[in-house]
Amino acid sequence: MSPLVELTDVAFAYGERPVLSGINMAIARGKVVAIMGGSGSGKTTLLRLIGGQLRPQAGQVKVADRVVSELRSRDLYRFRRRLGMLLQFGALFTDLSVFDNVAFPLREHTRLPESLIRDLVLMKLHAVGLRGARQLMPAELSGGMARRVALARAVALDPMLILYDEPFTGLDPISLAVIGNLIRRLNDALGATSIVVTHDVHESLAIVDDIYFVSEGRVVAHGTAAQMSDSELPFVRQFVHGEMDGPVPFQYTAPPYGEDLRLGRP
Amino acid sequence: MIDWFLDTFGGVGQRVLHGVRRLGYATRFFLLTLAKSGTSFARFGLVVKEIYSAGVLSLVIILVSGLFVGMVLGFQGYNTLARYGSESALGVLVALSLVRELGPVVSALLFAGRAGSAMTAEIGLMKATEQLVAMDMMAVDPVARVVAPRLWGGILSMPLLSAMFSAVGVFGGYLVGVVLIGVDEGSFWSQMQAAVDFREDIVNGVIKSIVFGIAVTAIAVFEGYDAPPTAEGVSRATTRTVVTSSLVILGLDFIMTAFMFRG
């Protein structure tokens, strides 16, 4: 069976600034796959390409055997109905309550009776542990709670492909494990495929099948979680063990530090 | 000399080009929104909600301003008319000024300040916090779901608000003219009834308020949707909505008045 998501030689630049160059990935159906890389390495951009928000300048992104960038708007929307996406900052609708936020996709895309919508929403909220918070407004939630609500909203329509942009940031260790398990369980229960962009090596090693490491616009390593945690590749070692020194630069490209601070000048 | 010339007028040219380009974007966006208005009518509840937030919330300021403008017209009108011994025409003066001119124009200016700016801020903030992107990723078109209902809510509210402004204004003129100063009540109303023409005065006034409603709301939603997704971008867009709408209202008013009252 062909992979659900397939990227071939994908290149992308914001204006003049190249972000991705020659990315290749093949994500099989039913898997939970992590994409890791330093801050600013283009992970969010990658998810946007998969969701059809951006078009690659070269190469192609295929989901379920269709080239995403060639979909016309009607087909693109039909594709997105089967896609769940958790944006990096949650992006809850601030004028709607928690309940109405989760109910939003159901109300927009189905004609289910309100009583059924209520049950479905409460089930999704229960899964993220916020059934009791249904009447709160987004402004009354903590960052971690807002992310959990956004997660419930992203899976409201039982999607075939779920994209998570940093689902673990801002969570305490307990919710972190809970959300991690949830991602895994939701994926298996829905028969979906999940792509998780994250920095949290520890949590992802426990729940994902495969990992891709992205650096400087390319995939620098990929393999199963077990392979990656034993990997001797310097890049992977640095990431998995959180070492300061290694091939991943902490600094955004800049002129030499001393020159910038004008050391040695009067 | 040449440099100075280029510096000064080159900038002007740039600005004109920029303005024309923006006008083009805005027009295209307006047409796009109209084309995507199907949802608004299929689910009219969405529009009703916007009529509530644009119309009902502007009601207080519209009513209070209308009353005061009418009362001032009562004083000023009486003052002028009394010199010619025609105080009994006060009702005509008050009613015609309001219905033909002040009602549509002043209520549109107030509407731009109260509802237009709120609309821009709301849409701009939804954009800045990625709510519009999130909606788009859920296969819900933000233009159809967020912009179009606001546009129609504004367009439908404006004529009603302006009619209420005029009605309250006439009452204000009555309070000052008849109750306070003591103009004859019978001639106040009967002359007004005889002189105000339905087609010439009322219909033309309503046409103006409809045009203003379209202009203000179209500007407000465009500025919101087009705002840079930052706090500063949204606040600048809000200011631009009020300034641009006000100028457009006055400009359109001049053009329409010239055409309507030629004869």
Ligand SMILES: Nc1ncnc2c1ncn2[C@@H]1O[C@H](COP(=O)(O)OP(=O)(O)OP(=O)(O)O)[C@@H](O)[C@H]1O
């Ligand atoms: N809209 C944009 N316009 C121009 N450049 C952008 C834009 N969005 C992102 N970039 C640039 O593209 C690069 C990749 O950004 P991206 O958001 O994909 O990184 P990321 O891997 O998700 O980082 P993080 O882990 O910090 O979220 C960054 O260097 C950023 O400066």
Ligand SMILES: [Mg+2]
């Ligand atoms: Mg990111």
